[in-house]
Amino acid sequence: MPSEIQRLVDELVTEMKSGSAPAYRAAMKRLADTARAGGPESLTAAVDALAPLLPGLGGDFAMTAVLAGACVEWGASPMALADVLPRRASEAMMLNESVPEFWGKAAPGRPLPEPVSASTGRLVGTLTGATRWRRGVDKNTMTRIALSWFDMEHWLKALITVMGDAGFRAAVPGDVKAELREHAAAVAHRSQPAAWVGALAAVLDDEPLEVIDPRTQRGYALTMSGVGDNGQLHILLADRLVGDPGQGLVAGDRPARSWVEAATGGNPRLGPADPAIRCFRLFDGQGAYVSPEGVPADIGLLDGTRVLVLHPPNGHYALQVGRVFEDMMPNLRLDRILEPAETERRIARLAPAVENDLMAD
Template sequence: MLDQAVGDLELSVRHKDESSYEHAIGSVWEAAQQAPQADLDAAVVRIAALLGEMPVDVVGRLPVLGGALVELGASPRPLVPMIVTGLIDTLRRVGTFIETWPKGEERPDFTGDGYDNTVRVLSKVHSEWDAHSVAFAWYAVGAWSAPAIAVLQHAEVRADLPNRDALTELVDRLGPLREDLGFLVELLAVLDNEPFVVLHRASGQGYELTVSGVGGNFQLQTLLAATLIGSEGDGLIAGTPPDPVWVAAATDGDLTPPGGISGQFNLVDHTGSWIWGEGRPADIPVLDGRRVVLLEPQPYPRRWSPGRLFERMRPTVQLDRILPSVEVAAWLTRLSEEPR
């Protein structure tokens, strides 16, 4: 069923039949709901091929469909080059839109109508063709950002993302002006295979860890507690480990457990500054090539929900080495001498 639906989609593209194209996209989505993994993977390969053949401005909902199939379980890899290319092209024109929008004119809401008026205003500073091109990009960002969010939740995509620097520069520059880019800003900042040193001053314990795929510091706190609280005889921190439901919310379970999630530490960086839960691991400063976290007592109870920012991004916090006491003492002495 899915194979036939994708075939109809391909025919609509070849015949440039817009009405059949929109109907075919809906049929593919409907057929994909019960399709096995192999069929989803095959469909994404064919959708990626279509995206590679079509101009950026005529793809309509096709990139969104590809991202939706990834969310159903299809491999994201075939889509990545086309999504990155389409998103970079669109964002560059959005940059032109912002830079050249006439002063004194109210900038349109990118989530609403108003295309014709947008073109009219832009025609004051652009040719008619360029005005249409720039205006279209302003309204089309979501068609590319949504599938980008879907594929970037996969570690293998983040590890081998083409044109990462160009994409990150555009997203970071335009993100403050486009709230719909917020999730992309966060995903492009996600750390993978990042070395951490974590110290617990009260017990004199210290650890080297590798952190990947953690979207926020509340999530990081839960996963550090789950990894490091345990038997003192095993070199871990004495205490009550986090509720398994909280850990599931931070990894691959229900995002919002009843009653929320409770904190067990106050996270502090090597300068003595609090590591705010609303931030992200990439914000934690680096010292000698590693991000250093001190686990301190909570000054007051904290609760939060959800347990993770990105539902399909699977984090790992791997304990690599328990530091001997002499190394922990050296670290703590070093931190006491750091400028505050």
């Protein structure tokens, strides 16, 4: 079956070179149907064969990346994409950011075309045809910039699919993740998928976390992986830490099972009828409020470790979504309860909570 997959990928390349959109789409469907029928081996073979093609693709042909992502959803290994897809998605966001500036110089006063295929020719022609303001940008680069207006979200859709895999995230270099966050932040105001990619690029894996409860003078050492946002972290912390004070845990009401399931492997949407109510407010070791809307990577470091300080809740802060990324499985492990001397030393280093944030209720 893998040899048949390679033949169909070669056929797909031929149709891309022909420039025929209908023939390209038909070749994509033949490849998808055959790979899916062949199971994980054929799906992985398809991803392996498609990965080297991705850096050179743009425009409608970026749908090839979406097909590779779909193969991963159906059971393929994503690892062949680790060296190419994050970089190509980062580039697409970087180029996309510059499109309004270039368009404004090439077609002052005219609205940007909608990012749909029917507008591709007009945008590409306008940007590549205006030579007087291009500042040395060659025609091929300008074409790639123009195409990013239409293909960026294809790259992002594929990347969102594979970044849920812990092994894939581990294979993406830290500098590439930093670039993804930077470029995603620049275009997130007009692209929700970019905002999601930025959050996924910030996900921490095998990250040490210390939690201090000043009321009981107790501390906890944990390790977290695959936690998408701080709302999910709130639920998981309550599940791991709230329990019998006689066993060294935090006194309080245990989170409902439905909340924990929503934060882990169940339906992530709780809805208004059964929202998760947070058990405490969180501040970091430097005294900054840790908002449920943020991500764990934003928790400040204290002596090289992310530290959370538990404070009693004010009112009922409701969370209607248990996890942002449905296919990313989190892990928050309570490794040990800190020795009293360790906790005392940590508490002595904590900055006072800065409770001037109106949302810290």
